[in-house]
Amino acid sequence: MKQIIECVPxxxxxxxxxxxxxxxxxxxxxEGVRLLNVDPGHxxxxxxxxxxxxxxxVVDAAFAAIKTAGQLIDMRTQKGEHPRMGATDVCxxxxxxxxxxxxxxxxxxxxxxRVGEELQIPVYLYENSQPDNRRSxxxxxxxxxxxxxxxxxxxxxxxxxxGPDEMDAKRGATVIGARNYLVAYNITLDTKSVDxxxxxxxxVRESGYKGAPGSLKFVxxxxxxxxxxxxxxxxxxxxxxxxxxxxxxxxxxxRQAQKLGANVTGSELIGLIPLSCLVxxxxxxxxxxxxxxxxDENFNVETAVNELKLGALGKFEVDQRVIExxxxx
Amino acid sequence: MKQIIECVPxxxxxxxxxxxxxxxxxxxxxEGVRLLNVDPGHxxxxxxxxxxxxxxxVVDAAFAAIKTAGQLIDMRTQKGEHPRMGATDVCxxxxxxxxxxxxxxxxxxxxxxRVGEELQIPVYLYENSQPDNRRSxxxxxxxxxxxxxxxxxxxxxxxxxxGPDEMDAKRGATVIGARNYLVAYNITLDTKSVDxxxxxxxxVRESGYKGAPGSLKFVxxxxxxxxxxxxxxxxxxxxxxxxxxxxxxxxxxxRQAQKLGANVTGSELIGLIPLSCLVxxxxxxxxxxxxxxxxDENFNVETAVNELKLGALGKFEVDQRVIExxxxx
Numbered sequence: 342m343k344q345i346i347e348c349v350p351x352x353x354x355x356x357x358x359x360x361x362x363x364x365x366x367x368x369x370x371x372e373g374v375r376l377l378n379v380d381p382g383h384x385x386x387x388x389x390x391x392x393x394x395x396x397x398x399v400v401d402a403a404f405a406a407i408k409t410a411g412q413l414i415d416m417r418t419q420k421g422e423h424p425r426m427g428a429t430d431v432c433x434x435x436x437x438x439x440x441x442x443x444x445x446x447x448x449x450x451x452x453x454x455r456v457g458e459e460l461q462i463p464v465y466l467y468e469n470s471q472p473d474n475r476r477s478x479x480x481x482x483x484x485x486x487x488x489x490x491x492x493x494x495x496x497x498x499x500x501x502x503x504g505p506d507e508m509d510a511k512r513g514a515t516v517i518g519a520r521n522y523l524v525a526y527n528i529t530l531d532t533k534s535v536d537x538x539x540x541x542x543x544x545v546r547e548s549g550y551k552g553a554p555g556s557l558k559f560v561x562x563x564x565x566x567x568x569x570x571x572x573x574x575x576x577x578x579x580x581x582x583x584x585x586x587x588x589x590x591x592x593x594x595x596r597q598a599q600k601l602g603a604n605v606t607g608s609e610l611i612g613l614i615p616l617s618c619l620v621x622x623x624x625x626x627x628x629x630x631x632x633x634x635x636x637d638e639n640f641n642v643e644t645a646v647n648e649l650k651l652g653a654l655g656k657f658e659v660d661q662r663v664i665e666x667x668x669x670x
Numbered sequence: 671m672k673q674i675i676e677c678v679p680x681x682x683x684x685x686x687x688x689x690x691x692x693x694x695x696x697x698x699x700x701e702g703v704r705l706l707n708v709d710p711g712h713x714x715x716x717x718x719x720x721x722x723x724x725x726x727x728v729v730d731a732a733f734a735a736i737k738t739a740g741q742l743i744d745m746r747t748q749k750g751e752h753p754r755m756g757a758t759d760v761c762x763x764x765x766x767x768x769x770x771x772x773x774x775x776x777x778x779x780x781x782x783x784r785v786g787e788e789l790q791i792p793v794y795l796y797e798n799s800q801p802d803n804r805r806s807x808x809x810x811x812x813x814x815x816x817x818x819x820x821x822x823x824x825x826x827x828x829x830x831x832x833g834p835d836e837m838d839a840k841r842g843a844t845v846i847g848a849r850n851y852l853v854a855y856n857i858t859l860d861t862k863s864v865d866x867x868x869x870x871x872x873x874v875r876e877s878g879y880k881g882a883p884g885s886l887k888f889v890x891x892x893x894x895x896x897x898x899x900x901x902x903x904x905x906x907x908x909x910x911x912x913x914x915x916x917x918x919x920x921x922x923x924x925r926q927a928q929k930l931g932a933n934v935t936g937s938e939l940i941g942l943i944p945l946s947c948l949v950x951x952x953x954x955x956x957x958x959x960x961x962x963x964x965x966d967e968n969f970n971v972e973t974a975v976n977e978l979k980l981g982a983l984g985k986f987e988v989d990q991r992v993i994e995x996x997x998x999x
Contacts, residue, residue, distance in 0.1 A: 358687040358717070362708040365694070369705050376698050376705055381687040388687070 344440040346448065347393040347522070348403050350432040352410045353425045353513075355381040355388050360413045365390060367405040373398030380611065384568065386421025387430070389611070393437060396444070400452045403432055407456055411512040416487050424480075426487045427513030431479060433468070433520045445519040446470050453517040457503025463494060463514040464503040470518035471502075479516060487513045524579040524618070525611035526587055528594045529572050531604045538564025538573035541597045545575070545590070557593055559585045572606065587614070588622035673769040675777065676722040676851070677732050679761040681739045682754045682842075684710040684717050689742045694719060696734040702727030709940065713897065715750025716759070718940070722766060725773070729781045732761055736785050740841040745816050753809075755816050756842030760808060762797070762849045774848040775799050782846040786832025792823060792843040793832040799847035800831075808845060816842045853908040853947070854940035855916055857923045858901050860933045867893025867902035873926045874904070874919070886922055888914045901935065916943070917951035 354360045361381055369376040374394030381388040407429040414428035434449045449470045457464045471477035485493045491508045493499050542562035543550035559581035567574050575594055595605045683689045690710055698705040703723030710717040736758040743757035763778045778799045786793045800806035814822045820837045822828050871891035872879035888910035896903050924934045
């Protein structure tokens with residue numbers, strides 16, 4: 342069985358098609374990796390690319406992509422709604438199959454060292470790659486953003502792990518590390534009130550609010566307003582979908598929303614989700630309707646997605662073949 | 671040995687990153703194909719995607735891409751410098767390995783039928799897929815473009831091969847067919863005169879000018895002006911690179927340019943080229959310099975590309991791993 346790592350780099354360009362294509366081409370031209378998804382966001386001016394493959398090939402492809410992004414993106418003029426600190430803002434490596442987290446940490450270190458030494462970009466290690474927990478969280482590292490890093494990089498405790506001790510004006514700085522599989526999942530509300538969305542986020546997220554923990558373990562959440570939908574959303578990262586699956590998150594957010602007089606109108610995945618997670622959610626909503634499914638029967642993606650729609654989880658644009666690939670890779 | 675087909679569809683969108691990514695994702699999510707290159711052109715408002723794989727998977731991926739393009743591109747508002755007649759303008763299938771042209775013709779027919787019947791898009795067969803040579807040439811089929819097709823589709827001899835006999839206002843009409851491997855190759859001149867570029871094109875292209883054939887077999891050529899380079903170019907399609915390789919084309923264009931008092935300043939490939947072709951060109955320029963290379967020695971891509979640069983073929987942006995992939999697929 343081949344070892345498989347998934348890589349989900351975020352680049353600070355979501356508009357220029359030539360730049361996005363050049364970065365994607367740098368990835369897809371490496372033998373042994375497979376480009377799974379390119380997700381550009383216009384307003385965020387940010388593109389999330391998902392690819393997977395054998396560890397060394399993934400490192401090579403990530404390096405090629407970071408190099409290309411550094412050549413084509415100029416942070417001195419880059420603007421967008423999403424927080425960012427570099428042309429390649431963050432590049433996580435995720436164990437998918439046949440590989441331990443410790444091994445992925447080693448590959449992430451290999452990548453971070455090459456980016457620092459060969460490309461001369463300041464690199465910060467994060468999540469499982471960062472032993473110092475004062476600087477292992479992405480939002481803590483990125484605080485101050487690109488503009489603030491010219492100063493922050495010289496402050497005590499903020500020397501980069503690899504690369505020069507000086508900020509790169511054109512390419513910024515980059516965060517690299519090994520982390521667990523994560524599902525990005527947003528639930529849309531029938532209100533425009535960011536305040537309501539924030540209150541729901543505080544109530545459900547593990548870190549809670551002002552010391553009082555929230556109701557869902559392995560959930561990070563914020564509330565924001567989405568122009569595109571003209572509605573507030575609870576935007577979440579689910580960091581352990583076996584423990585806290587999407588349908589449980591959905592039901593709890595619905596319950597908390599109702600307490601505040603709001604309703605959920607749908608939900609969406611950003612990027613990919615394992616097939617099993619989708620199927621489990623489908624079965625859950627089928628049972629809610631009192632339908633006895635036969636567990637031996639072929640409960641396929643289509644059935645699951647239909648059940649999810651009935652369960653009001655909403656917009657599921659994820660290509661089922663991509664999901665299957667993630668598992669059958 | 672697996673059979674391999676290459677597919678090089680052209681879509682009438684070169685600006686909107688979300689649309690281009692959605693089309694590329696539709697391709698890369700099909701198991702058994704590999705996305706090789708995405709080449710969006712802003713001014714042309716057109717994207718050329720290259721992918722390859724096993725025949726049935728290539729047909730499935732091409733179908734998914736054509737379907738997605740039809741959903742996201744609206745020809746009623748599309749504008750661009752490149753001639754076009756549909757959201758998916760043209761979709762060629764090319765035999766690469768272990769497959770005959772006759773077999774590829776069958777797969778192209780399978781694809782064309784599905785696009786016509788399932789998507790209800792008018793489809794014209796071209797090149798090796800079109801027995802009627804009055805309508806086998808792309809530029810002859812496309813003449814009149816999108817705007818002219820509402821009328822042309824009803825004229826004698828212009829009934830589509832598959833799909834409805836009526837133009838589709840949103841998606842336009844599409845050209846599908848099997849053709850030989852083709853290299854798109856442009857040579858840049860040190861003049862802004864399109865007239866000089868056209869005269870060179872007439873002198874070298876097989877079809878020549880006003881009945882007098884040109885000097886190079888299997889070469890199609892036009893002259894145009896490239897804003898990006900602020901210079902005129904001879905833009906060519908090489909349809910049999912074993913008979914007429916790039917370095918021979920380059921030398922002949924240089925000779926014809928000099929006759930007109932112009933010089934070549936460089937050249938560029940659009941899309942991919944087989945590794946062997948690059949290596950042959952490298953050897954040619956090495957020999958010109960009187961350097962005896964050992965044919966048994968490992969004459970690699972890097973050496974070839976360096977020689978090409980010395981030979982003034984200019985800008986070679988093609989990723990060498992992509993080139994190798996085409997051959998080692």
